[in-house]
Amino acid sequence: MSWEDSVRRVTPYVPGEQPKVEGELIKLNTNEFPYPPSPAAQEAVRNSDIASLRLYPDPFCDPLRSELAKHHGLSPKQVFVGVGSDDVLSMAFLTFFYSDKPVLFADITYSFYDVWADVYRIPYELKPLDENLRIRKEDYLCDNGGIVIANPNAPTGISVSGDISVIEEIVRANRDSVVIIDEAYVDFGGVSALPLIDRYDNLLIVRTFSKSRAFAGMRIGYAMGNEKLIGYMNDVKFSVNSYTLNRPAIDYGVAVLKDEEYFKDTVAKVIKTREWTGKALSDLGFSVTDSKTNFVFASHRETDAEYIFERLKEKKIYVRHFKQPRIRNYLRISVGTDDEMKRLMEELKRILP
Amino acid sequence: MSWEDSVRRVTPYVPGEQPKVEGELIKLNTNEFPYPPSPAAQEAVRNSDIASLRLYPDPFCDPLRSELAKHHGLSPKQVFVGVGSDDVLSMAFLTFFYSDKPVLFADITYSFYDVWADVYRIPYELKPLDENLRIRKEDYLCDNGGIVIANPNAPTGISVSGDISVIEEIVRANRDSVVIIDEAYVDFGGVSALPLIDRYDNLLIVRTFSKSRAFAGMRIGYAMGNEKLIGYMNDVKFSVNSYTLNRPAIDYGVAVLKDEEYFKDTVAKVIKTREWTGKALSDLGFSVTDSKTNFVFASHRETDAEYIFERLKEKKIYVRHFKQPRIRNYLRISVGTDDEMKRLMEELKRILP
Numbered sequence: 001m002s003w004e005d006s007v008r009r010v011t012p013y014v015p016g017e018q019p020k021v022e023g024e025l026i027k028l029n030t031n032e033f034p035y036p037p038s039p040a041a042q043e044a045v046r047n048s049d050i051a052s053l054r055l056y057p058d059p060f061c062d063p064l065r066s067e068l069a070k071h072h073g074l075s076p077k078q079v080f081v082g083v084g085s086d087d088v089l090s091m092a093f094l095t096f097f098y099s100d101k102p103v104l105f106a107d108i109t110y111s112f113y114d115v116w117a118d119v120y121r122i123p124y125e126l127k128p129l130d131e132n133l134r135i136r137k138e139d140y141l142c143d144n145g146g147i148v149i150a151n152p153n154a155p156t157g158i159s160v161s162g163d164i165s166v167i168e169e170i171v172r173a174n175r176d177s178v179v180i181i182d183e184a185y186v187d188f189g190g191v192s193a194l195p196l197i198d199r200y201d202n203l204l205i206v207r208t209f210s211k212s213r214a215f216a217g218m219r220i221g222y223a224m225g226n227e228k229l230i231g232y233m234n235d236v237k238f239s240v241n242s243y244t245l246n247r248p249a250i251d252y253g254v255a256v257l258k259d260e261e262y263f264k265d266t267v268a269k270v271i272k273t274r275e276w277t278g279k280a281l282s283d284l285g286f287s288v289t290d291s292k293t294n295f296v297f298a299s300h301r302e303t304d305a306e307y308i309f310e311r312l313k314e315k316k317i318y319v320r321h322f323k324q325p326r327i328r329n330y331l332r333i334s335v336g337t338d339d340e341m342k343r344l345m346e347e348l349k350r351i352l353p
Numbered sequence: 354m355s356w357e358d359s360v361r362r363v364t365p366y367v368p369g370e371q372p373k374v375e376g377e378l379i380k381l382n383t384n385e386f387p388y389p390p391s392p393a394a395q396e397a398v399r400n401s402d403i404a405s406l407r408l409y410p411d412p413f414c415d416p417l418r419s420e421l422a423k424h425h426g427l428s429p430k431q432v433f434v435g436v437g438s439d440d441v442l443s444m445a446f447l448t449f450f451y452s453d454k455p456v457l458f459a460d461i462t463y464s465f466y467d468v469w470a471d472v473y474r475i476p477y478e479l480k481p482l483d484e485n486l487r488i489r490k491e492d493y494l495c496d497n498g499g500i501v502i503a504n505p506n507a508p509t510g511i512s513v514s515g516d517i518s519v520i521e522e523i524v525r526a527n528r529d530s531v532v533i534i535d536e537a538y539v540d541f542g543g544v545s546a547l548p549l550i551d552r553y554d555n556l557l558i559v560r561t562f563s564k565s566r567a568f569a570g571m572r573i574g575y576a577m578g579n580e581k582l583i584g585y586m587n588d589v590k591f592s593v594n595s596y597t598l599n600r601p602a603i604d605y606g607v608a609v610l611k612d613e614e615y616f617k618d619t620v621a622k623v624i625k626t627r628e629w630t631g632k633a634l635s636d637l638g639f640s641v642t643d644s645k646t647n648f649v650f651a652s653h654r655e656t657d658a659e660y661i662f663e664r665l666k667e668k669k670i671y672v673r674h675f676k677q678p679r680i681r682n683y684l685r686i687s688v689g690t691d692d693e694m695k696r697l698m699e700e701l702k703r704i705l706p
Binding site: 001002003004005006007008009010011012013014015027030032033034035036037041042045048050051052053054055056057058059083084086087090094095096097098099101115116118119145146164175176177178201202208211214215216217218219229232234235236237238240241242244245246247249250252332 | 354355356357358359360361362363364365366367368371380382383385386387388389390394395401403405406407408409410411412413436437438439440441445448449450451452454468469471472498499528529530531542555563567568569570571581586587588590591592593594595596597598599600601604605655
């Protein structure tokens with residue numbers, strides 16, 4: 001007998017490498033935004049009230065919830081905020097998936113879902129994407145303990161459909177369980193389920209500042225749903241950590257959210273670069289999915305993905321490769337600046353036969 | 354049947370009020386530090402690299418872990434960091450208390466312990482403090498699934514003993530379970546169990562920047578223990594949220610930790626004010642515990658604590674009152690500046706008969 005017998009053993013999520021190599025590198029492996037945050041963030045940093053850091057932050061993060069509510073046309077009570085969308089999703093799993101029935105999600109999707117299920121001992125069932133890496137609606141029309149759909153999906157980049165009808169059908173068919181739509185990438189061309197939240201009390205939408213707001217380093221995520229749903233999440237959050245977002249996160253979050261123009265301009269640039277990248281990769285012999293995100297998901301017709309991954313790494317270009325059998329011949333490449341994508345293409349031309 | 358049947362229902366922890374009243378108020382209810390953070394924090398804010406906020410922070414928080422390790426004479430692998438000590442404690446509960454045996458802690462202690470036990474469905478047993486509000490060592494020498502002791506304790510302010518012998522006896526007698534010593538307040542005169550961590554692999558020590566480092570608003574907490582213990586905590590942390598501390602928290606945390614002189618000077622001032630406060634309250638007819646923290650715990654011999662609490666609140670002086678039967682006639686009063694404590698005494702003189 002030892003204290004180790006009572007340890008919760010888990011296989012943790014492995015995030016993309018945060019390389020510490022010296023010198024110039026091109027980091028296209030964790031879907032960070034290629035441009036700096038809005039200049040409004042600079043202003044917020046300049047206005048920092050350092051003396052106030054001795055005081056706890058607002059445990060409800062009300063300034064940020066209010067600004068988000070205003071931004072999305074909701075009431076602040078319909079908004080939950082957390083330390084990145086990972087914290088928000090983790091709280092949602094802990095709060096809503098508390099039955100013996102399996103939670104459903106795709107076999108190829110954000111690889112944190114099964115990790116949360118494991119750590120919280122939540123039963124789950126993987127639903128295989130079809131041969132075109134699309135979800136099959138029918139898979140989500142059976143008895144279950146909850147549903148999680150990333151839309152657009154990662155790492156495929158693919159959106160469920162051109163409108164919200166499929167998502168609505170799934171949400172409507174599952175009024176007895178909570179349906180989480182993870183919209184981390186929605187700003188890059190996806191279709192949001194947001195218009196549905198006033199009609200369906202079992203729908204939770206999760207977003208992040210880490211991608212389209214260029215704020216991965218600030219750790220801000222949020223969820224939107226009806227007041228009751230958000231209330232339950234807050235109860236659990238207050239049973240884990242009362243004060244999650246620190247003062248800078250709340251202040252800077254409010255600031256960048258107000259700068260709609262910068263947001264739209266830079267997101268448009270990323271989309272344009274993504275389209276160029278997809279085309280350039282196709283010209284080099286890659287099949288590329290129809291991405292609605294800030295990354296592309298590409299498989300070369302002749303050359304092995306892991307080989308390309310390793311060669312790029314030698315050149316200090318970091319992309320993401322997954323070892324799951326179904327996608328082991330794909331690379332997930334974050335959309336960087338135009339210059340970075342051009343450098344990538346030059347290297348690929350040297351690597352490919 | 355409804356999705357609400359599968360919701361994890363909890364009675365959340367209720368933090369001290371964060372009053373939003375206008376005008377001057379004296380806030381002595383959440384044990385915040387009365388002085389601003391070290392000027393090193395200002396320097397760190399000025400040096401903020403805003404462009405880097407587009408990138409994820411270091412998921413291991415290595416710069417901060419290294420600085421903490423250096424500070425305490427440990428290896429970085431013996432240090433875990435989280436979003437305040439609440440996050441660290443919550444992770445420790447989730448990681449180490451995974452058996453059917455009850456976890457033991459005092460009936461009067463930090464009121465978050467039973468909340469974490471509830472949310473993670475951990476069995477626990479309360480061990481009543483003795484009539485002088487001290488822990489009884491014998492209570493912790495039986496079979497158990499883990500032990501948590503706040504030393505010094507909150508809200509009593511009382512330290513376990515003048516040296517580490519009692520803590521060591523408890524740790525030694527429980528090699529089959531993890532013993533957590535919550536040292537949130539240790540810098541104000543407590544005795545740390547830190548010298549024991551190399552001898553006992555079942556000992557975890559938890560600290561925070563929220564009290565003595567004047568950084569409640571930044572949310573930084575940490576734990577120290579042997580590498581194996583810290584490794585298990587990191588596995589669970591990486592199963593919940595890979596990136597917890599944001600970039601400012603890591604950077605500013607490193608900065609304030611380096612300013613040992615400011616830390617010592619301001620902590621000494623708080624201790625001096627605490628001693629003055631205890632004496633002044635005694636003169637007004639209060640019994641005051643022997644506090645080794647940045648608060649005093651006081652009970653008036655004639656006047657009801659809740660009555661005093663309400664009268665002070667009317668005067669915009671916020672202290673903390675707990676409704677638990679054994680301590681309902683006590684007030685927990687954070688140590689403010691000398692001026693704030695003088696204002697408090699003036700008001701108390703008016704309130705008391």
